[in-house]
Every structure is written in structure tokens, then in C-alpha cells.
Amino acid sequence: MQFLSDNAAxxxxxxxxxxxxxxxADSPYDGDALSRELDAAFSNLFGCECSALWVATGTAANCIALAAMVPPHGGVVCHREAHIEMDEGGAPGFYMHGAKLMLAEGQSAKLTPETLAAVIDPIRDDVHQVQPHAVSITQASEYGCVYRSAELAAIAAFAEGRGLGLHMDGARFANAVAHLGCSPAEACAGVDALTFGFVKNGGLGAEAIVFFKPSLVDVVRYRRKRAGHLQSKGRFLAAQILAMLKDDLWLENGRAANAAAGEIAAAAADRLLHPVEANEIFLTTTAPERAALREQGFSFYDWGDDAARLVTAWNADAGHVSALAKAIRAL
Amino acid sequence: MQFLSDNAAxxxxxxxxxxxxxxxADSPYDGDALSRELDAAFSNLFGCECSALWVATGTAANCIALAAMVPPHGGVVCHREAHIEMDEGGAPGFYMHGAKLMLAEGQSAKLTPETLAAVIDPIRDDVHQVQPHAVSITQASEYGCVYRSAELAAIAAFAEGRGLGLHMDGARFANAVAHLGCSPAEACAGVDALTFGFVKNGGLGAEAIVFFKPSLVDVVRYRRKRAGHLQSKGRFLAAQILAMLKDDLWLENGRAANAAAGEIAAAAADRLLHPVEANEIFLTTTAPERAALREQGFSFYDWGDDAARLVTAWNADAGHVSALAKAIRAL
Amino acid sequence: MQFLSDNAAxxxxxxxxxxxxxxxADSPYDGDALSRELDAAFSNLFGCECSALWVATGTAANCIALAAMVPPHGGVVCHREAHIEMDEGGAPGFYMHGAKLMLAEGQSAKLTPETLAAVIDPIRDDVHQVQPHAVSITQASEYGCVYRSAELAAIAAFAEGRGLGLHMDGARFANAVAHLGCSPAEACAGVDALTFGFVKNGGLGAEAIVFFKPSLVDVVRYRRKRAGHLQSKGRFLAAQILAMLKDDLWLENGRAANAAAGEIAAAAADRLLHPVEANEIFLTTTAPERAALREQGFSFYDWGDDAARLVTAWNADAGHVSALAKAIRAL
Amino acid sequence: MQFLSDNAAxxxxxxxxxxxxxxxADSPYDGDALSRELDAAFSNLFGCECSALWVATGTAANCIALAAMVPPHGGVVCHREAHIEMDEGGAPGFYMHGAKLMLAEGQSAKLTPETLAAVIDPIRDDVHQVQPHAVSITQASEYGCVYRSAELAAIAAFAEGRGLGLHMDGARFANAVAHLGCSPAEACAGVDALTFGFVKNGGLGAEAIVFFKPSLVDVVRYRRKRAGHLQSKGRFLAAQILAMLKDDLWLENGRAANAAAGEIAAAAADRLLHPVEANEIFLTTTAPERAALREQGFSFYDWGDDAARLVTAWNADAGHVSALAKAIRAL
Incomplete structure (x- = not known):
């Protein structure tokens, strides 16, 4: 009974x-019929003109997008526990040619204008200090929490006021939209570039970088090729994305994963380290408790010494989920 | 009738x-059972201990391999018309952090010790000039020609004598081995790192970087992740590669493509710009001749003003191939 | 009465x-007679074989040294307030091609094995996280404090135990040695590469990078040229350094600056934010107090809202120093 | 009798x-009074508003300027024997983060619209090929030849027509202006950024990067710091430059070097590999001839097997020059 990662579903x-x-056979790279549908498909989904490119991984999507927004001598403010800081093997430094991640605080891995300002305000406006050029937020956050519309608006206003670009890592954007019950456009309002994740949500190897600021996309086409991310049979990446967008499969999958997480969370209300708003559950547990759960056949990661991380996916098995909920209650 | 590219088959x-x-579901990234089979599968194929990593594209494979062999302040000697120089959008400069491609001559895009020496010998051994650290050759070459065993041995000896690493871009390695009729090990003898291509040969989106010098692979694991090329559902890339290795499907596919190219070449013996030793045919043709072929339903690229490039693939249709051969004869 | 910076003296x-x-006229670059004396001069000073290169700035010295110790996919642990993190405009990211600064805590900008471990221990040994390759410490620290022999030995042992290189930013190395009263070798024992600063200590535009691990220096020669730091009239940089080493002028200048700082510190014992062990004094002061000092003709920087930073230099004027000490007492 | 290099005079x-x-003491970095005079001094010299920054070396000046004009995924067209390609240790690749030098032909290391077009025209306008973003020319060229006004205008028009920036490496700009007898503005008309060299012309360690397109300079200030080229006692670099500009000392020095070269050239008219228009003489000579000259006390570099390179400087000794002219005639 697998609760390790949605990444491997x-x-x-x-x-x-x-x-x-x-x-x-169709035209190679992104000249095929399916790849050429992406701009329209995302423009339709978001209700505004946007451009979208496929890449194979979230790391590539995040870093190619950021590199289009930040010069090598600049910086990006992100949460101290953001995926780009913690789990991408230094890819931001590679793609941005040495630009700096500037680490901010925030409850449940969510930033606020206040925590952003706490990082940015002390930076002297001179050449001795790296200047911020963008903010990157994660929707849903690395702790499975979701930015509300007002929270997002406050960050977008802050970014705009400081002349900063705004990037959203939406590796679990589907889970966020499913939780908010809003339109996809509302869940990323004010964002310049969105990494729209599909791999954790039933895809094989395709994410979309969606640009709401179309001027960014031309440079990005060169950067994607230069990074070896322009696959010659790109039609198979476009096909994945279009299949996910069709009839809102992405949202249905996100809802399914969230529902499973919600059932588990309900069984563990007094153990939750963070509100469960997406498909991740961080659970205070002792080592013996975790051993007990594993003995019953549940797989998951430790989260430090005193907690566990459990992740549900689009294909969550109802029986497994109920069994886990029951097992947690019984601890 | 498609003769545009094997890339899109x-x-x-x-x-x-x-x-x-x-x-x-299996472990994410390259922790799954299939990915863990790759080292053994390639060691078996090549008859020596080697390490192999998957990536999605040939550009990524070439550049990640080269970056493991060449420091940022160094250089790589390659042919003036090498894929890494002409068609990878500057990826070598990105991956190698500004290291330099040093361009050498050679018939049919093949290097020789003499053409290598002509580039290297004039370089003063001082800090004002970039020093070469590796040689990169393409097997089969960008003009569809194949290094014989003796040619390869001469280059490998040269590289070793000068203290240079040796990389092989094997985007069409299958076609080369099929032509040579030798073992895969013979077709890349002396090479430190091989890009073993599958995408042009029936794969979807997986190439292997094979390291015969195992010390390179540890750094490369970090570099692959850092480039956003460590896919979370990597088992699907490993699966492609293992399927191609099984019962030498890769070789069978290479032979099929070569046979089709051979049939076309036989029909055009006096028009060939390069010997046809793999699956590419470069054909002297006038513009009206090319128009005539296209009118008959054949798709292919112009190659400058006076030639055409035709490429066959693993799935070459016997009828289409015969029709093309006939049409060329009739020009 | 100037207490702004030793940088401008x-x-x-x-x-x-x-x-x-x-x-x-002599040979250009570093082929001149003076540049060729540097290795011997520093070997003599430190009592061991070492190699030394001049560059114009401390930023270049620090970053060229670090780039020789850390691959692009690696990281360097330094103090959160280290000069390389705070005041070098992102140069470490540039020179190390995107390698990461990992920020540790520590009293008065000094690291300890414990604060290093607090950063390093949580890093998982996998490709998703950047791995540390070196530690960088500053002697004297950014708050004018000095590592004692035992403190240094503990850090060197930690670094060696973890397989990490050890770099020392010695922009104010002279002040540290003057304070410690030890040999220069003791003040940097265990270090692989030292930035030996002269510009803040009476030089014009020359710092030395001293390598105690000679294998690093060959790569560094190429890196220095590649960074545009190989000046063609390098003899003038060598001349500065040799003049400073002659009869221990560097140490005499350091002592002079320290003595001046000590006199001021003695006048402000209850206001010191950090022990005064070099030539920097961080003084708790109100805004009106700082205004009063400035009105009396003293120049210095604010340090946040509640403090001032005062720096003495090799040429500290005895009258100015006494006047300042008196003025502080009178606040 | 030194004719090795103007670099070491x-x-x-x-x-x-x-x-x-x-x-x-004055403000550190470039906040001092002298550094703040540079914009006005160069605006006055060139008769138009421009911004100027000092750096220590020509390599840094060239590469910082180019990095402001060319994105990492772009390219710069320069002559195959340009200093940036041949003698800067890969600095362009470092500063431009892997952007590519695209090598063009041209008599005496001078480019023309035709030789530029020969490089640029074959580049397909797609992401697989690196696109040019700038042209770099050298005035006087690496073979001591000078672009006339009409030649320069043709290149500038070509660059503008193709949307390319135009950079001039003016390491020997003084020699070029001295030869042309025109205004400095005419000798670089149409250029966006000029490396104005002083080190080869009587300076110690200061070159100016002059921007005629002021929008470039803000980014460049960050890039200079990030490269460790913002010296803390920058007033000494500004002082050098201002001294050279005062009463056109730069031009007087250039004339002196040119006159000496002219005297030597006149003695060797039938041996010249290139017209002598600046302070470099490339002389067909046999090895025994070169040995004979050296025996008489003349120092210079071999230029391949069949030639010598002789360079005069601002301080050319009239007696040495006459003696060399005489010795050459006597060969």
C-alpha cells in the first residue's frame, strides 16, 4: 500500500x-500538430492569451522559466523549503548561470508580502549585493498548503510593486485548484510564468511551462533547446498534456488524490503538522508508530525523527486509503 | 512517402x-528495477564493465557526457559539421559552462589524427589559449559515414597520446554497427563515453550515456539531475532501452534502415555526395529534379541548392523505398 | 577624520x-622577475612549500580559489554574513558556475564544527540535494573577530573528516595575525587556499591567493586568465606584495590598525557588539549619538538603526583616534 | 632592445x-571624485553622451562589454584571429555564460560585410542553431591594420541591418586614431561599446569600457562587480585614464609608437606580411635572419616559422629603432 510519492504512480x-x-510520424521537435495545439488549449483553459511549452520534468520547467525572468547577476526569492532550493540538485544555479536563490520564511512553505519584504528590504541597492528580480511560489506548497485568492493577490501586488517577476511552481497545481474550487486562472492570478505539472497527476513525462507574459516565450524556446529538453518526438509530450486537459482530467485526478488525503487527514486531525489542502499529509508520529504502520504494509517516508510524510495520487486505492485511516486511528 | 527524418518515425x-x-508504480527517478538493470545490460552488450544512464535526448546525452570530461576552461575538438556544433543550439557551451568547441576538418564529417593535429598543434601551451581536453566523434557521422576499426584505433591512440578524453556521439550507432558487421564494442573501441542513440531507431524518448571509464559516472548523476533530466518516472526510459537491447532489436532496426538507404543509393550511384554507409543519402539534384520527386509524393529536405538529404528509418516501407529508387533512376 | 573603511586608505x-x-619593462603577465619570486616569498613566510598568484581584488581571489575547490554542481558552506555571501555581488555564483553558498550560523561571523554540522548533516546524500565540497571561513571575521588556533584546528579537522576543502578569506589576515601574536602559518593552519589581503592594509590593487595544496594552482592559472585577471603589467602587483612582505610590513601595518581600534574599543567597552580583535569596531549607538559624532567630524557607517561601524587603517592618525575615543566616552 | 610587446612597456x-x-583617501570602489569624472571626460572626447567604466585588463573590458550585448544562448561574430578568440583564455565563454564565438575571415584580421554575411547567412533561423547577437571588431586589428571610415560605416550598417550589436576591441585604439588622423569619434562611429585601451599605451592597469548606448551600462556595473573587477581603490584606475586623456596624451603616445613602427616598416617594405598602420610589424624572415637580429640585441617574437612580430611602444627609443631599421636593411 503505496503512500511514498505521487511521482511514481x-x-x-x-x-x-x-x-x-x-x-x-509527424514533424519532429515541436512542429507537430499536437504541439501546435498547446497555446490554444491553455489560452482556452485560462481564458487569456498565453503560450505553453512542454518539457519532461518539473525541474526543467521551473528553471527554464526562471532563467527567462532573472539575469545571471540577479536573484529569486523563494521559500527556504521550496523545491527549487531543496530538491532540484542546484538546477536553478545552472539554468540561471549563477543567479541566487534568496530564502524567505513562511508558515507551511507559503510566502507572504511580509516574509518577502524581510528578505528584500535589507538588500542595499548597490552592486555589492545581488538584487532580486523575481519571486517564486509553489501552489500547492511543499507542505501541501494552498494560496487563497487574497494571499496570491497580495504577493502579486508586492512583486509588481517591487518590479519583480512572479513564477509559480505548480507541480501540484491540480491539487490546489481542486482544493480551492476556483477557476485555474484564479489559482494563479498575477503570475508571469506557471509550471503546470502533470507527471505527479497521471502523466508520464510532460509538464507545461505556461507564459502569461508572451514576451518571455521566444527566449525560452532557445533555452529549452539549449538545455537538451527539445525532444524530437515531442508529439508524445503534447499528447499527454492535451489528454490531461481534455474534459478536465487533470482536475478530476487532482480531486481524487485530494479526497484520499482528506480521508487520511480526518483520521489524524490531532497529528497534522500542516493543514491538509492537497495530497500530502505530514503526520506527527513516533518511530514505533511508523514501524507499526509499515508492518501493516503501508509505505511512506519518514519526515525527520518525529513525523511521516504520506502522499496520495490520482489512482489512490479506496481500500488502501480506508485501511490507512483506520490504522492511524488505531495508533 | 516520408524520407525527412528518422527523428520523427x-x-x-x-x-x-x-x-x-x-x-x-515503482521507485521514482532511477531507483526502479528497470533502471537498475542498465549497467548490467550494457556491460553484457559491450563485454566489459560499464555504467549507463538514460536521458531523453541526444543533445542532453552528448553534453552531459562532455561536461564530465572537460572543465569550463577547456575545449573539445570536433568536426566543423558535428551535431554538437551545428544543431544543438549551443548546448555544449551551456553544459560545459563556456568550454569551447574547436573545429576540425575531415572528409564526410569524419575526423582523422591529421585533422585533429591541425587544430591542436598550433595551440600554445599557455593560459592565453584554451587547451583541448577531449575529442568528440560521431559514429555514424553527420554525413552517414562510418569509422572503420583502424580509423577509430588511430583516433583513440591520438587522443590517448595527447591526454584527451574521447567521446562518441552515437545517435546512429546502430546504423554504424549494422554497416560494419562488427561487435558493438569494436565500433566504439577506445571511447570513454558513448551516446547510444535509440530515439532515431524506434525509441520514444530515451538515449543511453554509456561510460567505459566508470569514474565519470558519479559526477554525471549529479549533472543529470542538475539539468532537469532525471525524470521521476524513469522506469519508462529504462524500459525503452531494455526493449531495444533485447534480442538485438536495436541492430535489427539499424539494419532495416540501412538496407532501405542502400537500395536508394544503388539507384543513385553517380549522384552521391558521400558514401552511403548508414541511413542517410546526400544526393546531387537540381531544383527541378527535387520538385519532380516531391510531386510524386516524396518528402525530404533540401541540402543547399544542389542536393537533397534523404533519411530512412527502422520502419522504412518497402514499397515507398522501391518507388523512390525508381523515381531517382528516372530523373 | 576617516573611520569609514580601510578599503580606501x-x-x-x-x-x-x-x-x-x-x-x-619586463616580461608581460606573470613572467616577470618579481612575479616569479612570489612562490618563494610565501613559502618562506609560511615555512612550507606553497604557490601564490596575484589578483587585483579580494573578490577575485576568494572566488578563483573557491572555483578550484568546488565543482559547478557542489556547494560551499560559509557564514550567513560572510563577505562572499553578502558583499561580492554574486561573484561566487559566477566563478563557480552556479555552485551554491550554504549559509551557517555562528557568533561574530565565526563558524564552528557545530554550526557547520547543523547545515551539512541534514543534507541527504543523493543527487536531489547539492552536496558541500568546501568550507570558507574569514580570518579576521566580518565582525572583526579572530579564530584561535584551537578553533581553527577544530574546523580543519571537521572539514577533513567530511572530505571538504578549506578556504580562508584573509582580507584582514594581517589584523588576525597581529591580534593572535602567532606565526602566519598558525593563523591559517589546515587551510588549502588562503586569500591573503593587502589592499585594506596599505596596498594599491593586489591580493595574493596562496595555495597550500599545490595541485590546485595549475587550474587556477587558467581560471585567472579566463576571468580577465591576468594583468599584462603584473610586475606591479608582485611589487606591491613583495614590498608588503619585506620586513613584515604587512604585520606592522596590521598592528597599527589594531592598536588604533583597541584604543577606541577601550573607550567604548560597554557599547561593543563584538569583541574588538582586529580593526573593526561595532558600537551600539543611538541616532542622535551618531549625529553628534559626525558633527565633530568623524566619518563612519551606520550599522542598522542602533549601531555604528568604525574601521581603522594602517595609517590611523593618533590624534584622530584619541579624539574619537574621547568623543565616544563623552557621549 | 625590446620589440617584444607594448604590453610590458x-x-x-x-x-x-x-x-x-x-x-x-577617497570613497572606495568607483564612488571617488576621479571615477565620477569619467563619463564627462569621455563624453567630451567623443562629442556625445557616453558612459565609461574602468577595469584592469582588456580581456575583462571586452568580455564584460560583450556579455552586456549577447545572451548566453547567442553568439558573437568576430575574426578567426581576433584577440577574444585567440588570446583571452576562453574569457568570452566565461563572461557570456557559454555564448559562442562565430569565426569569420578577412584580410589582415579585418572583417567586412561580405565575410560577416558568409558566416551569418547560412545560419537557419531556428532554435537548433545559435543565432548571432553582436559583431566584434578590433581597431587597430590584430595584424596592426586600421578600419577606414567607410569600412567601419559598412560594418555598422550591416550590423544594424541584421539587428546585431557592435563592439570594438580598441586595445590599440590610440594607434588607429593616430594613423587615421581623424577624430576619436570617427574611428569608432556606429559602435555600441568600445574597449578603449591604455595599458599598451603607457598605462599601468586600467582600460575603459565606453558605452555609446547608455542602456547597457547599468547591467555592466553589476557584471563588473560580479567578476571581481570593481577595485576598492578605483581612484587609481580613474587617475590613469584621466591622465591619458589630458591634453591627448593617449594620442601622442600612439603617434610615437606608430612613428617608430613606420621607420622600421620603411626599412622592410618587401618583407611586410601586412601594411603597417599601427605599432605592429609582421616581417617575413628566415630563422637565420631572426637569429642574426637577436644576436645584435633585438628581442621579438617569432611568428610561425617564416616571420617575426615586432611591436613598438609609446617609449620607443629612437636609437634602438634606427638600429633595428638598419639591421633589417642589412639582412
Whole structure:
């Protein structure tokens, strides 16, 4: 009973079908018919003109987007526990040619104008100090928490007021939208570039970088190629994304994962380190408790010495979820 | 009737099957059972201990390998028309942090010790000039020509004598081995790192970087992640590669493409710009001749004003190939 | 009455004399007679074989040294308030090609094995997290405090135990040695590469990078040129350094600056934010107090809202220093 | 009798005087009174508003300027024998984060619209090929030849027509202006950024980067610091430059060097590999001839097997020059 990661879940059948349907030869790279549909598909989804490019991984999507917004001598403010800081093996430094991540605080890995200002205000406006050029936030956050519309608006206003670009790591954007019950546009209002994640949500190997500021995309096309991320059979990446967008499969999958997480959270209300608003549950547990759960067949990661991280996916098994909820209650 | 590129051909059914069979969740990234088989599979194929990593594209494979062999202040000697120089959008400069490509001459995009020496010998051994650290050759070359065993041995001896690493871009390694009729080990003897291509040969989105010098691989693991090329569902890349290695499907596909190219070449013996030793045919043609071929339904690229490039793939249609051969004869 | 910075002080007469004496043409770059004396001069000073290169600035010295010790995918642990983090405009990211500064705590900008471990221990040994490759410490620290022999030995042992290189930013190394009263070798025991500062201590535009691990220096020669730091009239940089080493002028100048700082500190014992062990004094003061001092003709920087930073230099004027001490007492 | 390099000549007495006069403490970095005069001094010299920054070396000046004009994924077209390609140790790749030098032909290391077009026209306008963003020319060229006004205008028009920035490496700009007898503005008309060299012309360690497109300079200030080229006692670099500009000392020095070269060239008219228009003479000579000259006390570099390179400087000794001219005639 797998609660290790949504990263490793199976691929959704509709995604497989779309890939198989794309088998016939078409133009290589992103000249194929499917890749050429992406701009329209995302413009339609978000209700505004936007450009979208596929890449294979969230790390590539985040870093290619950031590199289009930040010069090598600049910086990006992000949360101290942001994925780009903690889990991307230094990819931001590589893609941005040495630009700096500037680390801010915030409850449940969410930034606020106040925590941003606490990082930015002390920076002297001179050449001896790296100047911030962008803010990066994660929706849902690394602790499975979601920015509300007002929180997002406050950050976007702050960024705009300081002349900073705004990037959103939406590796779990589907989970965030599912939780908020709002439109996708509302869940990323004010953002210049969004990493729209599919791999954790039933995809195989395709994420979209969505640009709401179209001027960024031309440079990004060169940067994607230069990073070896322009796959020659790109039609298979486009096919995955289009299959996920069709009939809002992405949202349905996000809801399914959230529902499973919610059921587990309900069984562990007094143990939660963070509100469960997406598909991750951080649970205060002792080592013996975790051993007990593992003995019953549940797989998950330790989170330090006193907690566990459990993740649900689009294909959460109802029986496994109930069993886990029950097991937690019984601890 | 498609002779544009092997890059865009369909995926081989055995590759699809292997991918579908890998659907069940496994450890993410390269911790899954299939990825862990790669070292053994390639060691077996090459008859020596080697390490192999998957990445999605040939550009990434080439550049990650080169970056492990060349410091930022160094250089790589390659052919003036090498793919890394002409068609990778500056990826070598990105991955190697500004290291330099040093361009050498050579018939049909093949290097020789003499053409290498012509680049290297004039370089003063001082800090004002970039020093070469590696040589990169392409097997089969960008003009579809193949290094013989003796040619390869001469280059390897030269590289070793000068203290240079040796990298092989094997985007069409299968076609080279098929042409040579030798073992895979013979076709890359003396090489430190090989980009073993599958995408042009029936794969979907997976190439292998094979290291014959195991000390390189540890750094490369970090570099792959740092470039956003460590896919979380890496089992699907490993599955593709293992399916291609199984029963030498890679070689069978290479032979099929070569055979088709050979049939076309036989029909055009007096028009060939380069010997046809792999799956590419460069054909002297006038513009009206090319128009005539296109009118008959054949797709291909112009190669300058006076030639055409035709590429065959693993799935070459016998009828299309015969038709093309006939049409060329009739010009 | 200038207490703003040692960075802007005049050049020592002996340095001027040495530069003027070096005017006659000699080999360009570092082929001149003076540059070729540096290895011997520093080997003699430190009592062990070492290699030394000049560069114009401390930022260049620090970053070129670090880049020789840390690969682009690695990291350097330094203090949160280290000069390389706070005041070098992102130069470490540039020179190390995106490698990461990992920020540790510590009293008065000094690191300890414990604060280093607090940063390093949580780093998982996998490719998703940047791995540390070196430690950088500052002697004297950014708050004018000095590592004792035992403190240094503990850090060196920690670094060696973890397989990390050890770099010392010695922009104020002279002040540290003057305070410690030990040999220069003792003040940097265990260090692999030392930035030996002269510009803040009576030089014009020359610092030395001293390598105690000679294998680093060959790469560094290329890196210095590649950074545009190999000056063609390098003899004038060598001349400065040799003049400073002659008869321990560097130490004499350090002592003079320290003595001046000590006199001021003695007048302000209850106001000191940090022990005064070098030539910097951080003084708790109200805004009106600082205004009063400025009205009496003293120049210095504010240090936040509640403190001032005062810096003495090799040429500290005895009258100015006494006047300042008196003025502080009178506050 | 030194004809090796202008790079190693003594410093002009007026430069020494200006440096000594700048000894008193002033604001550090480029906040001092002298550094703040540079914009006006160059605006006055060129008769238009421009911004100027000092750096210590020509390599730094060239590469910092180019990095402001070319993104990491772009390219710069320069001559195959340009200093940035041949003699800067890969600095362009470092400063431009991997951008590419694209090598063009041209008599005596001078480019023309035709040789530029020969490089640029074949580049496909797609992401697989690096796109040019700037042109860099050298005035006087690496073979001591000078762009006439009409030649320069043709290149500037070409660059503008293709949307390319135009950089001039003016390491020997003084020699070029001296030869042309025109205004400094005419000798670099159409250029966006000029490296104005002083070190080869009587300076100690200061070159100016002059920006005729002021929007570039803000980024460059950050880039200079980030490269460790913002010296804390920058007043001594500004002093050098201002001393050279005063009463056109730079031009007088350039004329002196040119006159000496002219005298030598006149003695060797039938041996010249290139017209002598600046202070470099490339002389066809046999090895025994070169040995004979050296035996008479003349120092110079071989230029391949069949030639010598002789360089004169601002301080050329009339007796040495006459003696060399005579010796060459006597060969």
C-alpha cells in the first residue's frame, strides 16, 4: 500500500491512449500538430492569451522559466523549503548561470508580502549585493498548503510593486485548484510564468511551462533547446498534456488524490503538522508508530525523527486509503 | 512517402509493449528495477564493465557526457559539421559552462589524427589559449559515414597520446554497427563515453550515456539531475532501452534502415555526395529534379541548392523505398 | 577624520617605492622577475612549500580559489554574513558556475564544527540535494573577530573528516595575525587556499591567493586568465606584495590598525557588539549619538538603526583616534 | 632592445604623477571624485553622451562589454584571429555564460560585410542553431591594420541591418586614431561599446569600457562587480585614464609608437606580411635572419616559422629603432 510519492504512480489510461494515438510520424521537435495545439488549449483553459511549452520534468520547467525572468547577476526569492532550493540538485544555479536563490520564511512553505519584504528590504541597492528580480511560489506548497485568492493577490501586488517577476511552481497545481474550487486562472492570478505539472497527476513525462507574459516565450524556446529538453518526438509530450486537459482530467485526478488525503487527514486531525489542502499529509508520529504502520504494509517516508510524510495520487486505492485511516486511528 | 527524418518515425511496438508493462508504480527517478538493470545490460552488450544512464535526448546525452570530461576552461575538438556544433543550439557551451568547441576538418564529417593535429598543434601551451581536453566523434557521422576499426584505433591512440578524453556521439550507432558487421564494442573501441542513440531507431524518448571509464559516472548523476533530466518516472526510459537491447532489436532496426538507404543509393550511384554507409543519402539534384520527386509524393529536405538529404528509418516501407529508387533512376 | 573603511586608505610609501622601482619593462603577465619570486616569498613566510598568484581584488581571489575547490554542481558552506555571501555581488555564483553558498550560523561571523554540522548533516546524500565540497571561513571575521588556533584546528579537522576543502578569506589576515601574536602559518593552519589581503592594509590593487595544496594552482592559472585577471603589467602587483612582505610590513601595518581600534574599543567597552580583535569596531549607538559624532567630524557607517561601524587603517592618525575615543566616552 | 610587446612597456610619467596625486583617501570602489569624472571626460572626447567604466585588463573590458550585448544562448561574430578568440583564455565563454564565438575571415584580421554575411547567412533561423547577437571588431586589428571610415560605416550598417550589436576591441585604439588622423569619434562611429585601451599605451592597469548606448551600462556595473573587477581603490584606475586623456596624451603616445613602427616598416617594405598602420610589424624572415637580429640585441617574437612580430611602444627609443631599421636593411 503505496503512500511514498505521487511521482511514481502509474500513467492514466487516457494518457496512454493519447500517446498511442500519436504514434504516426509527424514533424519532429515541436512542429507537430499536437504541439501546435498547446497555446490554444491553455489560452482556452485560462481564458487569456498565453503560450505553453512542454518539457519532461518539473525541474526543467521551473528553471527554464526562471532563467527567462532573472539575469545571471540577479536573484529569486523563494521559500527556504521550496523545491527549487531543496530538491532540484542546484538546477536553478545552472539554468540561471549563477543567479541566487534568496530564502524567505513562511508558515507551511507559503510566502507572504511580509516574509518577502524581510528578505528584500535589507538588500542595499548597490552592486555589492545581488538584487532580486523575481519571486517564486509553489501552489500547492511543499507542505501541501494552498494560496487563497487574497494571499496570491497580495504577493502579486508586492512583486509588481517591487518590479519583480512572479513564477509559480505548480507541480501540484491540480491539487490546489481542486482544493480551492476556483477557476485555474484564479489559482494563479498575477503570475508571469506557471509550471503546470502533470507527471505527479497521471502523466508520464510532460509538464507545461505556461507564459502569461508572451514576451518571455521566444527566449525560452532557445533555452529549452539549449538545455537538451527539445525532444524530437515531442508529439508524445503534447499528447499527454492535451489528454490531461481534455474534459478536465487533470482536475478530476487532482480531486481524487485530494479526497484520499482528506480521508487520511480526518483520521489524524490531532497529528497534522500542516493543514491538509492537497495530497500530502505530514503526520506527527513516533518511530514505533511508523514501524507499526509499515508492518501493516503501508509505505511512506519518514519526515525527520518525529513525523511521516504520506502522499496520495490520482489512482489512490479506496481500500488502501480506508485501511490507512483506520490504522492511524488505531495508533 | 516520408524520407525527412528518422527523428520523427513511429515507436517500435516492442518499445510500446515494454513501456506499458512498466506502468505499475515503482521507485521514482532511477531507483526502479528497470533502471537498475542498465549497467548490467550494457556491460553484457559491450563485454566489459560499464555504467549507463538514460536521458531523453541526444543533445542532453552528448553534453552531459562532455561536461564530465572537460572543465569550463577547456575545449573539445570536433568536426566543423558535428551535431554538437551545428544543431544543438549551443548546448555544449551551456553544459560545459563556456568550454569551447574547436573545429576540425575531415572528409564526410569524419575526423582523422591529421585533422585533429591541425587544430591542436598550433595551440600554445599557455593560459592565453584554451587547451583541448577531449575529442568528440560521431559514429555514424553527420554525413552517414562510418569509422572503420583502424580509423577509430588511430583516433583513440591520438587522443590517448595527447591526454584527451574521447567521446562518441552515437545517435546512429546502430546504423554504424549494422554497416560494419562488427561487435558493438569494436565500433566504439577506445571511447570513454558513448551516446547510444535509440530515439532515431524506434525509441520514444530515451538515449543511453554509456561510460567505459566508470569514474565519470558519479559526477554525471549529479549533472543529470542538475539539468532537469532525471525524470521521476524513469522506469519508462529504462524500459525503452531494455526493449531495444533485447534480442538485438536495436541492430535489427539499424539494419532495416540501412538496407532501405542502400537500395536508394544503388539507384543513385553517380549522384552521391558521400558514401552511403548508414541511413542517410546526400544526393546531387537540381531544383527541378527535387520538385519532380516531391510531386510524386516524396518528402525530404533540401541540402543547399544542389542536393537533397534523404533519411530512412527502422520502419522504412518497402514499397515507398522501391518507388523512390525508381523515381531517382528516372530523373 | 576617516573611520569609514580601510578599503580606501592611502597606499603605503614602501609600496609606492616598490612599484616605481618596477617600472622598467619586463616580461608581460606573470613572467616577470618579481612575479616569479612570489612562490618563494610565501613559502618562506609560511615555512612550507606553497604557490601564490596575484589578483587585483579580494573578490577575485576568494572566488578563483573557491572555483578550484568546488565543482559547478557542489556547494560551499560559509557564514550567513560572510563577505562572499553578502558583499561580492554574486561573484561566487559566477566563478563557480552556479555552485551554491550554504549559509551557517555562528557568533561574530565565526563558524564552528557545530554550526557547520547543523547545515551539512541534514543534507541527504543523493543527487536531489547539492552536496558541500568546501568550507570558507574569514580570518579576521566580518565582525572583526579572530579564530584561535584551537578553533581553527577544530574546523580543519571537521572539514577533513567530511572530505571538504578549506578556504580562508584573509582580507584582514594581517589584523588576525597581529591580534593572535602567532606565526602566519598558525593563523591559517589546515587551510588549502588562503586569500591573503593587502589592499585594506596599505596596498594599491593586489591580493595574493596562496595555495597550500599545490595541485590546485595549475587550474587556477587558467581560471585567472579566463576571468580577465591576468594583468599584462603584473610586475606591479608582485611589487606591491613583495614590498608588503619585506620586513613584515604587512604585520606592522596590521598592528597599527589594531592598536588604533583597541584604543577606541577601550573607550567604548560597554557599547561593543563584538569583541574588538582586529580593526573593526561595532558600537551600539543611538541616532542622535551618531549625529553628534559626525558633527565633530568623524566619518563612519551606520550599522542598522542602533549601531555604528568604525574601521581603522594602517595609517590611523593618533590624534584622530584619541579624539574619537574621547568623543565616544563623552557621549 | 625590446620589440617584444607594448604590453610590458614602462608606465608614462604623467600616469605615475596622477596616481601619486590620487593617494589621499577617497570613497572606495568607483564612488571617488576621479571615477565620477569619467563619463564627462569621455563624453567630451567623443562629442556625445557616453558612459565609461574602468577595469584592469582588456580581456575583462571586452568580455564584460560583450556579455552586456549577447545572451548566453547567442553568439558573437568576430575574426578567426581576433584577440577574444585567440588570446583571452576562453574569457568570452566565461563572461557570456557559454555564448559562442562565430569565426569569420578577412584580410589582415579585418572583417567586412561580405565575410560577416558568409558566416551569418547560412545560419537557419531556428532554435537548433545559435543565432548571432553582436559583431566584434578590433581597431587597430590584430595584424596592426586600421578600419577606414567607410569600412567601419559598412560594418555598422550591416550590423544594424541584421539587428546585431557592435563592439570594438580598441586595445590599440590610440594607434588607429593616430594613423587615421581623424577624430576619436570617427574611428569608432556606429559602435555600441568600445574597449578603449591604455595599458599598451603607457598605462599601468586600467582600460575603459565606453558605452555609446547608455542602456547597457547599468547591467555592466553589476557584471563588473560580479567578476571581481570593481577595485576598492578605483581612484587609481580613474587617475590613469584621466591622465591619458589630458591634453591627448593617449594620442601622442600612439603617434610615437606608430612613428617608430613606420621607420622600421620603411626599412622592410618587401618583407611586410601586412601594411603597417599601427605599432605592429609582421616581417617575413628566415630563422637565420631572426637569429642574426637577436644576436645584435633585438628581442621579438617569432611568428610561425617564416616571420617575426615586432611591436613598438609609446617609449620607443629612437636609437634602438634606427638600429633595428638598419639591421633589417642589412639582412
Amino acid at each position: 502509474p500513467v492514466h489510461p487516457a494518457v496512454w491512449s493519447a500517446m498511442l494515438a500519436a504514434d504516426a | 513511429p515507436v517500435h511496438p516492442a518499445v510500446w509493449s515494454a513501456m506499458l508493462a512498466a506502468d505499475a | 592611502p597606499v603605503h610609501p614602501a609600496v609606492w617605492s616598490a612599484m616605481l622601482a618596477a617600472d622598467a | 614602462p608606465v608614462h610619467p604623467a600616469v605615475w604623477s596622477a596616481m601619486l596625486a590620487a593617494d589621499a
